[in-house]
Amino acid sequence: MSRFVDRVTIHVSAGNGGHGCSSVHREKFKPLGGPDGGNGGNGGNVLLVVDPQVHTLLDFHFRPHAKAGNGSPGQGDNRDGATGEDLVLKVPDGTVVLDADGSILADLVGAGTTFEAAQGGRGGLGNASLASRARKAPGFALLGEEGKERDLVLELKSVADVGLVGFPSAGKSSLVSVLSAAKPKIADYPFTTLAPNLGVVQSAGDVFTIADVPGLIPGASTGRGLGLDFLRHLERCAVLAHVVDCATLESDRDPISDIDALEAELAAYQPALDADHGLGDLAERPRIIILNKIDVPEGAELADIVEPELAKRGWPIFRISAVSREGLRELTFALAKMVREYREAHPKQQARRAVIRPKAVDETGFTVIPDPDEPGGFIVRGTRPERWIAQTAFDNDEAVGYLADRLNRLGVEDELVKQGAQPGAPVTIGAVTFDWEPMTPMGDDVPITGRGTDIRLDRNDRAGAAERKEQRRLRRAERHGDVE
Numbered sequence: 001m002s003r004f005v006d007r008v009t010i011h012v013s014a015g016n017g018g019h020g021c022s023s024v025h026r027e028k029f030k031p032l033g034g035p036d037g038g039n040g041g042n043g044g045n046v047l048l049v050v051d052p053q054v055h056t057l058l059d060f061h062f063r064p065h066a067k068a069g070n071g072s073p074g075q076g077d078n079r080d081g082a083t084g085e086d087l088v089l090k091v092p093d094g095t096v097v098l099d100a101d102g103s104i105l106a107d108l109v110g111a112g113t114t115f116e117a118a119q120g121g122r123g124g125l126g127n128a129s130l131a132s133r134a135r136k137a138p139g140f141a142l143l144g145e146e147g148k149e150r151d152l153v154l155e156l157k158s159v160a161d162v163g164l165v166g167f168p169s170a171g172k173s174s175l176v177s178v179l180s181a182a183k184p185k186i187a188d189y190p191f192t193t194l195a196p197n198l199g200v201v202q203s204a205g206d207v208f209t210i211a212d213v214p215g216l217i218p219g220a221s222t223g224r225g226l227g228l229d230f231l232r233h234l235e236r237c238a239v240l241a242h243v244v245d246c247a248t249l250e251s252d253r254d255p256i257s258d259i260d261a262l263e264a265e266l267a268a269y270q271p272a273l274d275a276d277h278g279l280g281d282l283a284e285r286p287r288i289i290i291l292n293k294i295d296v297p298e299g300a301e302l303a304d305i306v307e308p309e310l311a312k313r314g315w316p317i318f319r320i321s322a323v324s325r326e327g328l329r330e331l332t333f334a335l336a337k338m339v340r341e342y343r344e345a346h347p348k349q350q351a352r353r354a355v356i357r358p359k360a361v362d363e364t365g366f367t368v369i370p371d372p373d374e375p376g377g378f379i380v381r382g383t384r385p386e387r388w389i390a391q392t393a394f395d396n397d398e399a400v401g402y403l404a405d406r407l408n409r410l411g412v413e414d415e416l417v418k419q420g421a422q423p424g425a426p427v428t429i430g431a432v433t434f435d436w437e438p439m440t441p442m443g444d445d446v447p448i449t450g451r452g453t454d455i456r457l458d459r460n461d462r463a464g465a466a467e468r469k470e471q472r473r474l475r476r477a478e479r480h481g482d483v484e
Helices: 058-062 172-179 227-234 255-268 297-311 328-345 383-391 397-410 412-418 465-479
Strands: 007-013 046-050 065-067 087-091 095-098 104-108 114-118 149-156 162-165 197-203 206-212 239-245 287-292 317-319 367-370 378-381 426-429 432-435
Touching: 007 058, 007 114, 046 095, 046 104, 065 087, 104 114, 114 149, 162 172, 162 227, 172 197, 172 206, 172 328, 197 328, 206 328, 239 255, 239 328, 255 297, 287 297, 287 328, 297 317, 317 328, 367 412, 378 383, 383 397, 383 426, 397 412
Parallel strands: 007 065, 046 087, 162 206, 162 239, 239 287, 287 317, 378 426
Antiparallel strands: 007 149, 046 114, 095 104, 095 149, 197 206, 367 378, 426 432
């Protein structure tokens, strides 16, 4: 038994970027041939792509977690790491992507439409790429960034031209089956249809799609019954057709009250796509009334009684029988004409081109605000500072010095001075908090000491090259008994 799933929550994780490599080229008679550490590869992205062969979100219901491939680390001899493999998730046509707050991120309509759900992390630069006039042989490399992670809500909204609405057992599924090649389940009890049925109709050269919406009863727009789950499938419909059961055996129901009740639900429902897609409220869509089951004598009599009253609404009325197929030809031509007119009045929106907006010249790319949880402290926010913090290996003093130079060139030091930061004030960038020392000299003019060290950091407990050489000499002398 197949299952129809039209709303799921997924957790997507892009791939992490590979770390850069810190390496020095060595060969015979040339022990220090310069830095040759390669860059790390970028992490893979998570992509949502519309596939016409996918019709439900069932796969995401059972496998809600998705992760792209990680980038490989760089290697010596200027070998860059491999880029992580993108993860492509196939979704049905008509899938709407929302964030955890319910804001629409993308409306995926049309085969091949792609949305980047999560961006992979950048690979870290190797020391060959970090070499400069001041740092001819950097003893460090940048770390790779972590890939983006977030929760997304996927909602499937059927791409249908005509939406059939009506009470349970009004004959909507039967009408879809006789107008198209669709074979929905049909039975004589309420709520037989538990998922929208979509069919393709051909009429005098026109081709349009038709779908029935199950479970609409009074209160559906507020969550009663199944209506709230499937009202979203009407959002893209060009024409709404009321299918009325003229042979109902329920004494408290009649075609006019049924239509009034459903119109109230359609008016109360607020489609999420209207604001951005110009579709208008459901109450503004073209209407048509279908009086079904006139093959039953009581149904034909009731249709004769209610038709004059319904005609006052100004909507086209058609008397049909899905069993005997009476009136189907005229109904098909009328639906095709209404769909054609709606398409002409509401042309499909062209795909939007990517707009690149250059940043203002005076834009610093960061902000400094007082830390509400730390008296006298400050928080630095910005894409570049936070990225640089994530790329820094804090167990390497030279890497920390390089970070200080980058922050100083960006203007973080000057902004902290303007805001009255005192020496030793805790400054937080990303997930790292450090004590700010304004007197620490910064810039490329500072003499660079041994690889992996920085003279500006008094916490440096790493032995330099000269110290290691002296320690080796002492160990050799001790083994030969030459120590004084």
